Amino acid sequence: MALLARRAARRSAASTKAAAPPAAVAVELSIPAHFRCPISLDLMRDPVTAPTGITYDRESIEAWLDTGRAAVCPVTHAPLRHEDLVPNHAIRRVIQDWCVANRSRGVERIPTPKIPLTPVQASELLFDLAESRDTAAAIARVRALARDSERNRRCLVSVGAGRVLASALASLAADGETPAAALEDVLAALVCMTPLDDEAARILATPTSLGSLVAIAENGSLAGRLNAVLVIKEIVSCIQLTGNVVEELVDALAKVIKAPICPQATKAAMVATYHLASSSERAAAHAAGAGLVPVLVESLVGADKSAAEKALAVLDAVLASEEGRTSARAHALTVPVLVKKMFRVSDLATELAVSAMWRLGRGAKESEEGEATKCLVEALRVGAFQKLLLLLQVGCRDATKEKTTELLKMLNKHKGVGECVDAMDFRGINRLS
Template sequence: MEVQLPDDFRCPISLEVMTDPVILSSGHTFDRASIQRWLDVGNRTCPVTKLPLPPSPSLTPNYALRSLISSYLARRPSAASSSDGHLDSLLLARFSFPSDAPTLSAVLRLAQRGGAASRRLVADSGAISVLIRHADVADRSDLQHLALRALLHISLDGDHARLGLLAEGALDPVVSALRGDPAAALAATLLTSLSIIDVNKATIGAHPASIPRLAALLSDGDERQRREAATALYELCKFAENRRRAVRAGAVAPLVRFAGEGSERAVRVLGLLAKCREGKDEMRKKAGFVRVLADVVRTGSPRGVEHALVVLNLVCSDSQEMAFEAIKVGVLDLCSVLTTDMNQKIGKNAMELALRLGIFSSPCTITKIGQ
């Protein structure tokens, strides 16, 4: 059914909902584009009253009516429950900075529930730049949160959308939102989505504050913030250069601590960092590192065990000290059991680690594992 709008919202000339209402000297309100066309062809009478107008009629913005129309459009049902796509276009045409919570909520609903076509409508309307500006308003956390959520849903529209968001300048405000305030977890989630494509991994990692702030959030944030920061680092560190950046930013210590608390994602990030020399060196400096990974092997989920074995393999590969430490905390005994695990990846990784550690153990142990 067609959405019923108050007649006062419609221009007397075009009969469409006004996007820029202005008051003519006769006292009647028209949409600016419509009345301007009326005047440009030489008409000097009011279209409603037919009374004569001054030689140069003034057009005074009707801010009160504009606000009423904006509020109505923002509070109407979402696009999923309305067939009038024209109202969506009107909402986006009137969307500007600064906006208010109801209008941002309406744009969010459009991006969130309207499907791919609605997300593209938001992107094509120029609303992204307005959302990005609101994402940078730290003193209005309610508006910032709504804007970040809308940007996150737009980013889910595919690689083109992810590239477009960075091209529009989304990176600076998103990184700025990682400072530990209520929007930090959401900002980290958005970075994860943006970094899915390789070129964005490089761009985001090269930002001087992105990885350091994720590392700080991993260290000082609440549980959700730490989880989202670890997820973002995992995606970013698939790009080799970002692994070194994460190590330099101090990510190893909080990752080890988080892994010790049962975070499988932290173990997976450590697995990526252990692929670079700087990462292995930093892990070897961390007291209790091997014991934490041994506990994961002993009690973790199958995926956690698999990745903990990968990390231990990498760290012990060229370090006699780490190998002896692993043997001391019982990793070799664990591997002798896990070599027959039904999970082929766990069995393979356990065999490789057992053979590596066996070099520093007794010959009988090596024989036992080989059998």
């Protein structure tokens, strides 16, 4: 038996070695020390030299400078900026030759890196775009450069690419005859420049621009719909909109939430809907009228942390309206799900679940008293009283503590009623996470 075990171990080791990636093989070859980046200790793919004479891999040194550390050389601690880094073509060619020499041992040749975009080149490109000189080609070039590297993207953002692209989109939308595909191309480039600043958001907040975004979000290609939702989220995060356009945006976002395109689009649509529903009770009522409440409640059953927090945030905002509370009280899963999520997701989810439960149990009008009482009794049945007591013991923020205390008082008034009701089947509820 011991012999068989040793043979199996040797076969497993041989299989693992055969399947080892090129990087692992390169490590076994003992990469020369001067080929390694002093930060990552990995083989340099795009070596750049600082004024101090130290050579780093571009990705590693730029990440070092972008993480909020002092703008200094990691080795010598001398002042260092992005602009000071110079490509080291000599060492790059030597590294490529070494890779070619060891190709038979599984080492792949490092491709020659592309030259990063300079601020002057970026400004010239945006000038051509702003002056409508072959707009389609300029937009395609901006998008391609932004996707090439994070450095290029930052360079474009620093010279105002977000504002220029926003202006281009607004101009094309105002034209009225621009093909949807051309607008989607601008959106694709604009998304690369997010987060957008307030000025770019204001440029996009015109009725014609928002109308185009709504049209693409509802009827565009899958990629176009995703990009439209992402841009809408950027706009409503910066600017508080008013008027009928809010309802149009809510309707478009509700369609994305109810018929998901992809998780990224759903989460972005929820964030945008939260901002809109939080802006006014009218917007919250319209979101409820769009049928969002049942979808949000049911999405909470199997949602991950991020999706659950966003769904709870939207639900809490929508429950500020009477229409939202009426819709939530009519759904059998609302109270059990909210109580279940009080301690199952995160501190933020706990606060949002308590707030939503508080809205349902409190009500804002006398006409809601009967339905609010039913919610409180249901909450008692599924263990809300004990969870709220525990929440006070473990601690929470002041606003949540006030709502928790008020909820406990409301629940206490109906505790006897809840205790007298026959036990229900909790098997379905226990599966909720």
